[in-house]
Amino acid sequence: MPSPNEAAxxxxxxxxxxxxxxxxxxxxxxxxxxxxxxxxxxxxxxxDLCQLAVASIARGDEQVTAICTLCAQxxxxxxxxxxxHDMDHCKRCAEACKRCADACGAMSN
Amino acid sequence: MPSPNEAAxxxxxxxxxxxxxxxxxxxxxxxxxxxxxxxxxxxxxxxDLCQLAVASIARGDEQVTAICTLCAQxxxxxxxxxxxHDMDHCKRCAEACKRCADACGAMSN
Amino acid sequence: MPSPNEAAxxxxxxxxxxxxxxxxxxxxxxxxxxxxxxxxxxxxxxxDLCQLAVASIARGDEQVTAICTLCAQxxxxxxxxxxxHDMDHCKRCAEACKRCADACGAMSN
Amino acid sequence: MPSPNEAAxxxxxxxxxxxxxxxxxxxxxxxxxxxxxxxxxxxxxxxDLCQLAVASIARGDEQVTAICTLCAQxxxxxxxxxxxHDMDHCKRCAEACKRCADACGAMSN
Numbered sequence: 554m555p556s557p558n559e560a561a562x563x564x565x566x567x568x569x570x571x572x573x574x575x576x577x578x579x580x581x582x583x584x585x586x587x588x589x590x591x592x593x594x595x596x597x598x599x600x601d602l603c604q605l606a607v608a609s610i611a612r613g614d615e616q617v618t619a620i621c622t623l624c625a626q627x628x629x630x631x632x633x634x635x636x637x638h639d640m641d642h643c644k645r646c647a648e649a650c651k652r653c654a655d656a657c658g659a660m661s662n
Numbered sequence: 663m664p665s666p667n668e669a670a671x672x673x674x675x676x677x678x679x680x681x682x683x684x685x686x687x688x689x690x691x692x693x694x695x696x697x698x699x700x701x702x703x704x705x706x707x708x709x710d711l712c713q714l715a716v717a718s719i720a721r722g723d724e725q726v727t728a729i730c731t732l733c734a735q736x737x738x739x740x741x742x743x744x745x746x747h748d749m750d751h752c753k754r755c756a757e758a759c760k761r762c763a764d765a766c767g768a769m770s771n
Numbered sequence: 772m773p774s775p776n777e778a779a780x781x782x783x784x785x786x787x788x789x790x791x792x793x794x795x796x797x798x799x800x801x802x803x804x805x806x807x808x809x810x811x812x813x814x815x816x817x818x819d820l821c822q823l824a825v826a827s828i829a830r831g832d833e834q835v836t837a838i839c840t841l842c843a844q845x846x847x848x849x850x851x852x853x854x855x856h857d858m859d860h861c862k863r864c865a866e867a868c869k870r871c872a873d874a875c876g877a878m879s880n
Numbered sequence: 881m882p883s884p885n886e887a888a889x890x891x892x893x894x895x896x897x898x899x900x901x902x903x904x905x906x907x908x909x910x911x912x913x914x915x916x917x918x919x920x921x922x923x924x925x926x927x928d929l930c931q932l933a934v935a936s937i938a939r940g941d942e943q944v945t946a947i948c949t950l951c952a953q954x955x956x957x958x959x960x961x962x963x964x965h966d967m968d969h970c971k972r973c974a975e976a977c978k979r980c981a982d983a984c985g986a987m988s989n
Contacts, residue, residue: 711823711838714819721815725844732834732841736834739834
């Protein structure tokens with residue numbers, strides 16, 4: 554069974570991956586997606602790392618802490634970029650990224 | 663925002679992916695993993711399809727329904743195999759697989 | 772060891788996944804990415820299915836044929852969309868998608 | 881277009897992911913998979929990181945160097961474990977892991 558930290562991180566990583574991919578899709582559907590290009594790129598990188606972290610925690614990988622540390626960095630970058638935009642999908646994504654960065658950070662404690 | 667069916671499927675796919683990978687790891691740690699080899703193989707296939715389904719639903723992929731249909735089939739196979747074994751990790755995985763098969767099936771309604 | 776069909780499909784799926792993600796990134800960097808939004812969405816879906824197909828063939832999954840069939844459909848859709856655009860990254864992606872659709876189709880023969 | 885280092889790393893990561901998953905499946909099919917349990921676990925972790933590295937290089941992710949560094953570490957661990965075993969699938973996997981560790985290491989130069 555996962556520890557409380559692991560259980561919280563599994564949930565946060567899942568929610569962050571979903572929020573990032575929803576944000577990327579919504580950004581692409583904006584009338585002018587050009588100003589969102591950086592946001593979309595960070596969304597995709599962050600979502601991939603979050604899904605890897607989910608798998609890694611569930612398997613109990615040897616390098617799970619390092620994976621979560623890297624995931625936390627991707628989350629922080631994505632939160633910073635999404636935080637610059639006013640659209641609801643960016644706000645939701647920034648919040649999910651912040652929560653996930655915290656949960657991933659707690660994995661190394 | 664995801665529809666109620668999509669939201670339920672996102673959650674079920676995530677929980678199933680985690681349960682499958684936890685089951686695979688626990689099977690490998692059994693004193694004799696040989697009788698669990700088929701279970702482990704189905705766990706890995708199912709987990710990968712569940713994580714693809716999560717990404718596909720979140721992105722709103724064109725082929726999301728077909729992906730969920732395939733995921734439901736993997737879940738049903740994995741549930742059937744896990745259901746043959748008495749270990750807690752197999753029971754939990756079988757339950758998660760059944761719920762995910764149902765949620766994925768509902769995506770094509 | 773993989774059969775000749777499997778070896779060809781592993782290579783084609785890898786090259787297609789890479790071409791799709793390179794195309795998506797290049798589309799996002801176009802001066803006006805709006806006309807490329809559909810292309811980007813199909814690139815991401817196709818790349819994910821190609822990477823799943825690689826894993827599935829390598830593992831020898833029970834549902835590998837169905838996964839390759841679905842992957843071939845994503846490749847065909849992506850090839851059709853990329854084929855509408857004149858940029859080099861789209862042309863290269865369309866070619867990789869066509870080769871992958873053929874290789875995935877041969878997996879069910 | 882990818883640089884020579886990136887092109888070499890894309891190929892090495894793909895070949896390593898495939899070799900790892902083939903090794904895991906072959907280990908599970910051994911008459912007694914128990915002594916292979918650690919090898920299987922490292923195979924799965926390494927394959928996932930290799931597939932992430934492929935996607936990350938192809939997208940040109942901001943954190944691609946850090947991802948490749950982590951991937952190189954997984955490859956080195958997996959090569960060390962596979963190197964302890966005499967089966968052909970382990971030997972092939974150890975070689976692919978060593979090549980991938982080198983190629984991923986060259987990404988940070």
